[in-house]
Amino acid sequence: MSKPFSQACANNQDIICDQLQPILEHKKYVLEVGSGTGQHGVWFARKMPHLSWQLSDRIQNHAGINMWVDEFPSPNLLPPIALDVLQDLWPATVYDAVYSANTAHIMPWEALEAMFSGIGRSLLSGGVFCLYGPMKYMGVLEAQSNVAFDTMLRQQNPFQGIREFGDINHVAARAGLVLMQDNAMPANNRLIVWQKK
Numbered sequence: 001m002s003k004p005f006s007q008a009c010a011n012n013q014d015i016i017c018d019q020l021q022p023i024l025e026h027k028k029y030v031l032e033v034g035s036g037t038g039q040h041g042v043w044f045a046r047k048m049p050h051l052s053w054q055l056s057d058r059i060q061n062h063a064g065i066n067m068w069v070d071e072f073p074s075p076n077l078l079p080p081i082a083l084d085v086l087q088d089l090w091p092a093t094v095y096d097a098v099y100s101a102n103t104a105h106i107m108p109w110e111a112l113e114a115m116f117s118g119i120g121r122s123l124l125s126g127g128v129f130c131l132y133g134p135m136k137y138m139g140v141l142e143a144q145s146n147v148a149f150d151t152m153l154r155q156q157n158p159f160q161g162i163r164e165f166g167d168i169n170h171v172a173a174r175a176g177l178v179l180m181q182d183n184a185m186p187a188n189n190r191l192i193v194w195q196k197k
């Protein structure tokens, strides 16, 4: 098996890191949900050595993530734990930050609800959840590239698709998370930050 590679991660890791740095400046324990290839975690752990960065994903992605961890180890980068948000086997550890990228439009809606509910339980009071990816506002996808992406996702799998911000924010509120920031990012993505009450 060759090491998985995401061009999107390589393209966006610096700009996301710049945005995350002030948000995570005084945080310590970060859980990443749906690490994918592991590229984001590898990069962010290296750039923010004050953090302990816990990778996670469904077990089928661990071999690829471990290839990245083996090639680019950091003392503060923790190898992936098995976390399928639907299986309710969330780590017992409590975190002061959670990060997840490009998961909301891939997971079925009930998994997204389970993800927020688990994050609400896993975060310390005052902890933050940072969600990166494309988002729909008031039913509208402004960028033509996101319209095409959304159509492709829905054709690929009817349960996938770019989510409505208001719906996600409602799920976040049910999990005890309060909206802090909604940042525009390049390539028509957002970095949304909620704080646990």
Ligand SMILES: C[S@@+](CC[C@H](N)C(=O)[O-])C[C@H]1O[C@@H](n2cnc3c(N)ncnc32)[C@H](O)[C@@H]1O
Pocket (backbone or CB within 6 Å): 006, 009, 033, 034, 035, 036, 037, 040, 057, 058, 061, 083, 084, 085, 086, 100, 101, 102, 103, 106, 107, 111
């Ligand atoms: C498009 S990939 C994004 C990966 C990476 N975060 C990135 O930005 O490149 C979507 C990720 O969501 C994860 N995912 C989907 N359903 C999940 C579930 N039920 N529990 C945990 N992770 C899930 C997939 O395993 C995959 O890693």
